[in-house]
Amino acid sequence: MQLSENIRHLIESSPKGDPDQQGRIGSGGYTAEDDTVFQDVMIGLSLQKNILLKGPTGSGKTKLAESVSYTFKQPMYSINCSVDLDAEAMLGFKTIEQMDGQTAITFVEGPVIQAMKKGHILYIDEINMAKPETLPILNGVLDYRRTITNPFTNEVIKAADGFKVVAAINEGYIGTVPLNEALKNRFIVVDVPYIKGETLKSVLIEQSSLKDEVIIDQFVQLSADLFTQVQNGQVSEEAASIRALLDTCDLSIYMPPKRAIQRGIIDKLEDDREKSAVKNIAETIFE
Template sequence: MEKNMSDILELYREQGVSEALLKDIAAFREKYPVEAAVSERVMRPEIRFYGKEIFEMAATALLQGENILLSGTKATGKNVLAENLAWAFGRPVYNISFNINTDSASLIGTDTFRNNEVCLRRGPVYDCAVYGGFGIFDEINMAKNDAVSVLHAALDYRRMIDVPGYERIVLHDAARFIGTMNYGYAGTKELNEALVSRFMVIDMPPMKEETLLDILTDIFPDAKREGLLQLAGFFMDLQLKASHNEISTKPLDLRGLIGAIRTIRAGLSPAAALRMGMVNKSFDVFERDMIEDILETRIPEGWESSEVFEGVRKI
């Protein structure tokens, strides 16, 4: 764990993050060791977050005991940042994705029958509070009223949650909550003022091409830079079109781009891989034709996987 701590802090030291801040994060990790029962929840993120100013804002707020809300459009790295913060602070992660079925019982827990008696089957917010985890509330603006009541209690400055019929939960000193929200998704709603007031809010900026290239190079160090430049350029073209409302954000999918590059490394042609990973996520025929035009401009149809990776056999 100590080696991993040095590794992650070194990554941010390379980005120029404040040395004093990194020392405070290291002290936090030393002060709050992770219990063995939840050590497997301390997970190294697949994607490294790039963004010195954003990381410093988020980390400083967390060190001061605040909860943070990451807002912004799709593919701005909200979940990537949340996972990187949990890893940097060395905390177990509890991911809670909100949908129409998420209620207070799924967050705190529900009654169950065990050893001939009724007891509480604990939910992720309960365990996060007890073990000092970082709870990531994904798509928090989809939370319905029953779930919001739990959020109010979990995020309150008193740091206590009353569970009807059971004991009161006192939040571990290291417990923090990070909310994420996209603008304009179907089923989302405006967050009420009382809930927003419990967060420090960070508006995530759009992805920059150099940032995307750094991410892709981290994940695919064996790839040719020229090939990655074209793939990143395709993503940036889609981001520009989406920002001007010329296309939807459905094909603007970082996970889809990474998945496409994996299939390219396995021998699939770049055009076919990008169609699976990004283009075909738009189900509107007119929009898909527009995206195909962008794809053909960026990625010549004759391109093979060898344009991105050396020594890859063609499928």
């Protein structure tokens, strides 16, 4: 991903957190036709803004977050939201340990606390899958205060320099709820579009094990046709997921492409009409 000199300077001058703390740094690799998507995310984070990535499933939101971690050279701590998400999953939990022959209650820090204390990156995936009453605990973390009072220990934690927040959202999916305005206003929103054409081809070559360019070109055409069907409301965004397409490419090394599409894409769908639509497209491309 190409970055201008002034953006690189902004990134390099941004605080990086505690270099002595070990954590997982993302692998990078996000690719998009529009370079401004990645650039705008990096600018916003360098200016200490929270970033909300909005886009369809499989459009590369998590890969973008990984690339943020890679570019900043900062570890990323993740929260995977669901209806079961609670304060313990975000902040941590108390446990009983044996220390020097004595029983002691200790607190195991969760991803929010770790990222704040170390000045690293917090990634909140599918934030609109969480119950609305769960997320207000993060309000102070996400605004200018950058603080939280841990309800389990009463410790007041202020984020260290370098702390950054990236969240991702899939709108309109079953189980999701609209973000309330107070929460959404704490973010800069960046739309993450589908990857298409030559950009998609380069992603499939780089990130899948499939190297046959003829078959890769056919998968690129499959993706384009599925995207058209998504726009027309004929199939769900899940059918056009780039993540599913990468899985399908890997499978096609060891089985015929149409069978790989069946396993990697079609069988994930619930609606019989969607399954038939994808199957028909696949049969026109892979004879």
